Amino acid sequence: MQVKILGSAAGGGFPQWNCACSNCARLRGGTFRGSARTQAQLAVREPGKPWCLINASPDLRSQILCDPDLAPQSAPRHSPIAAVVLTGADVDQVIGLLHLREFQPFQIYSTPAVETLLRSENSLFNALQQTQPQVDWKSIEPGKPASIQASDATELGLTLTASTIATKLPGYSERRSIADVSSTDTVIGLQVESPGGAKFFCAPALPVLEQSWIGDWNQCDAILIDGTFWSDDELVRTRGGGKFARGMGHIPISGPGGTLERLAKITRPRKIYYHINNTNPILDEESAEHRAVREAGWEIAYDGMVVDL
Numbered sequence: 001m002q003v004k005i006l007g008s009a010a011g012g013g014f015p016q017w018n019c020a021c022s023n024c025a026r027l028r029g030g031t032f033r034g035s036a037r038t039q040a041q042l043a044v045r046e047p048g049k050p051w052c053l054i055n056a057s058p059d060l061r062s063q064i065l066c067d068p069d070l071a072p073q074s075a076p077r078h079s080p081i082a083a084v085v086l087t088g089a090d091v092d093q094v095i096g097l098l099h100l101r102e103f104q105p106f107q108i109y110s111t112p113a114v115e116t117l118l119r120s121e122n123s124l125f126n127a128l129q130q131t132q133p134q135v136d137w138k139s140i141e142p143g144k145p146a147s148i149q150a151s152d153a154t155e156l157g158l159t160l161t162a163s164t165i166a167t168k169l170p171g172y173s174e175r176r177s178i179a180d181v182s183s184t185d186t187v188i189g190l191q192v193e194s195p196g197g198a199k200f201f202c203a204p205a206l207p208v209l210e211q212s213w214i215g216d217w218n219q220c221d222a223i224l225i226d227g228t229f230w231s232d233d234e235l236v237r238t239r240g241g242g243k244f245a246r247g248m249g250h251i252p253i254s255g256p257g258g259t260l261e262r263l264a265k266i267t268r269p270r271k272i273y274y275h276i277n278n279t280n281p282i283l284d285e286e287s288a289e290h291r292a293v294r295e296a297g298w299e300i301a302y303d304g305m306v307v308d309l
C-alpha cells in the first residue's frame with residue numbers, strides 16, 4: 001500500500017494568502033529554512049489499483065496536476081482516481097470535490113451526517129450529480145469495516161474502518177445544533193488496511209484523544225495525526241485574539257495533554273504530523289520545536305512525501 005501526502009498544511013496552506021506571521025513573512029522573503037506546503041490531502045492505493053483520495057483539499061486541482069500518477073491514462077476522458085473518503089465536512093476537507101466535477105464518475109464515502117451537511121445545505125455540490133452515472137455517495141458507519149470500490153464495482157483492495165472523533169458542526173452550517181443531523185458522526189478518524197495486512201490511521205483533526213484509541217494506533221504501521229498547532233495559544237498570540245487550538249478542535253502538539261506527550265508510548269508505527277498550520281514553529285527546520293518533534297521520533301509531513309507500507 002502506498003500513501004502519498006499531496007498536501008501537508010492546514011487550511012490556508014503555507015504561506016497563507018493573508019498571513020504575515022513570522023513563518024509566512026520569512027518564507028515570502030526567502031529567509032525561511034523549510035518548504036511551502038499546500039492544504040492537507042492524501043492519496044492511497046494498492047499497487048496496480050486505482051487511487052482513493054482521503055478528503056478533497058481546496059488545492060486538489062494543482063495537487064493532481066503535479067503528480068503524473070494521477071493523470072488520465074486513456075482517451076478521451078479517464079481518471080485513475082476512483083474514490084474519495086471524507087473525514088469531515090469542513091470547507092478544507094470537501095471543497096476540492098468541486099475540482100472533480102467534470103462529469104467523471106467516482107464514489108464518495110462519508111458518514112450520513114457529512115453527506116447531509118454537504119448535500120442539503122450546499123446546492124453547489126449538485127455539480128457532481130449532473131449526469132447518470134456520475135458521483136455515488138456511500139455511507140460509512142463508524143466501527144464497521146467497509147471495502148472501497150470504484151463506480152464500476154472494481155475493488156480497490158483497501159478496507160477502511162472509521163472511528164467517531166467528534167460531533168461538531170462545521171462553521172458554515174446553518175443548523176443550530178448537531179441534533180438536526182440524522183447521524184451525528186461529523187468528524188472521523190480512518191484506519192485503512194491492505195489485503196496484506198498493512199495498515200495506517202489518519203486523523204487530520206483531533207479535538208479529543210481517548211486513551212482507548214492508543215492501543216489500536218500502536219498496532220498500525222503508520223499514524224498520520226493532526227499537527228495543526230504547536231501550542232494552544234499559538235493563533236491568539238499571532239493574531240492578537242481569536243480562538244485557542246483546543247477551541248478550534250485541535251489538540252496542540254506541545255504542553256500538558258498535547259499529542260507529543262499523550263502519544264509518547266506509541267512506538268511501533270511511523271508517527272507523522274500532518275495538517276500543519278502556517279503559524280506552527282515545527283515548519284522551521286532550524287527551530288527548537290522542529291528539533292523536539294524529530295527527537296521524539298515524529299516525522300513532519302511535506303508535500304510529495306510518500307509512505308510505503
Ligand SMILES: [Zn+2]
Nearest residue numbers: 019021024278
Ligand atoms: Zn502565517
